[in-house]
Amino acid sequence: MLARQTLRLSTRARLFSSTAARPAAAEVKRLGVIGAGQMGLGIALVAAQRANVPVTLVDASQASLDKGIAFAEKLLAKDVAKQRITQEQADAARALFTPTTTLDSLADVDFVIEAVPEIPSLKFDIFSKLAEICPKHAILATNTSSISITRIAASTTGGRPTDTSNSSRVVSTHFMNPVPIQKGVEIIAGLQTSAATLETAVAFCQRLGKVASVSADSPGFLANRILMPYINEAVICLETGVGDRDSIDAIMKNGTNVPMGPLQLADFIGLDTCLSIMKVLHEETGDSKYRPSVLLRNMVDAGWLGKKSGKGFYDY
Numbered sequence: 001m002l003a004r005q006t007l008r009l010s011t012r013a014r015l016f017s018s019t020a021a022r023p024a025a026a027e028v029k030r031l032g033v034i035g036a037g038q039m040g041l042g043i044a045l046v047a048a049q050r051a052n053v054p055v056t057l058v059d060a061s062q063a064s065l066d067k068g069i070a071f072a073e074k075l076l077a078k079d080v081a082k083q084r085i086t087q088e089q090a091d092a093a094r095a096l097f098t099p100t101t102t103l104d105s106l107a108d109v110d111f112v113i114e115a116v117p118e119i120p121s122l123k124f125d126i127f128s129k130l131a132e133i134c135p136k137h138a139i140l141a142t143n144t145s146s147i148s149i150t151r152i153a154a155s156t157t158g159g160r161p162t163d164t165s166n167s168s169r170v171v172s173t174h175f176m177n178p179v180p181i182q183k184g185v186e187i188i189a190g191l192q193t194s195a196a197t198l199e200t201a202v203a204f205c206q207r208l209g210k211v212a213s214v215s216a217d218s219p220g221f222l223a224n225r226i227l228m229p230y231i232n233e234a235v236i237c238l239e240t241g242v243g244d245r246d247s248i249d250a251i252m253k254n255g256t257n258v259p260m261g262p263l264q265l266a267d268f269i270g271l272d273t274c275l276s277i278m279k280v281l282h283e284e285t286g287d288s289k290y291r292p293s294v295l296l297r298n299m300v301d302a303g304w305l306g307k308k309s310g311k312g313f314y315d316y
């Protein structure tokens with residue numbers, strides 16, 4: 001099925017994009033990761049540990065970089081303590097990291113994954129620079145949760161949208177949180193993404209031990225398009241008195257064999273994140289079925305964001 005969807009999107013990509021060669025996944029000798037936060041660090045760690053790939057890790061803030069590296073070291077030490085890996089393997093993985101605060105250090109990568117905060121102008125600015133800095137064969141991937149891949153790709157054209165030499169190498173590799181644990185990754189093709197770029201992105205994520213799902217560029221992609229309306233509907237059920245919190249979570253947990261109910265899951269994701277994704281689905285599609293729940297909005301306004309703020313549908 002994956003091969004069929006990749007082929008379908010690849011065929012569409014061939015209609016529009018350049019046919020420039022891209023490195024095969026095995027030829028990715030150095031990865032660049034931008035943003036040493038939750039997601040970027042997880043991606044860098046998985047690449048070093050599972051695929052033995054050297055990683056240039058860029059963050060604008062030295063403090064975030066130090067914090068990220070310290071966290072990676074802690075995770076590696078935990079793996080050693082649990083005898084999942086040896087001390088030598090942990091040291092070898094750590095040695096593959098090159099931390100830096102300058103984007104110019106990405107001049108020798110074959111594949112780069114951007115994981116900076118979800119701010120469109122920030123991502124557009126970074127991609128316009130990557131088009132200049134990275135080698136011409138390199139794949140430029142984003143980990144965005146909600147921003148259009150097509151728009152990110154357009155930012156690499158320097159105002160010449162019909163020149164697809166850079167935009168055709170932009171793709172999304174949307175990893176799930178926490179990256180070392182969640183196996184799934186969404187590979188999303190923008191309108192300009194070439195077949196070769198898409199195929200390399202799928203194969204590289206497989207090399208990292210992930211299970212890839214391929215989709216077209218559409219609001220929410222696949223995972224959030226399906227998950228967020230489910231969570232939103234659970235909040236509407238609570239808001240309108242169809243069921244109380246415990247009944248809603250219990251029926252979904254015990255009736256559909258998921259590890260936690262939708263309200264608890266929303267608390268773990270962060271209610272602000274859930275609301276912002278629902279807003280994207282609503283605004284980008286104009287479809288009223290994606291209207292965010294009033295209770296969800298009110299809880300975000302109150303600062304009750306879930307686990308991270310100590311209060312959401314549950315108290316922490």
Ligand code: NAD
Nearest residue numbers: 035036037038039059060064115116117118143144145177
């Ligand atoms: P985060 O806030 O934990 O980390 C972002 C990092 O980027 C920070 O360390 C910050 O210092 C750095 N940064 C900011 N501006 C920068 C710049 N100009 N250049 C280099 N580094 C810069 O964020 P996160 O949760 O890791 O999310 C990153 C991306 O992944 C976002 O697009 C988000 O939507 C997406 N995402 C997040 C999750 C999640 O559950 N957290 C899941 C899937 C996708």
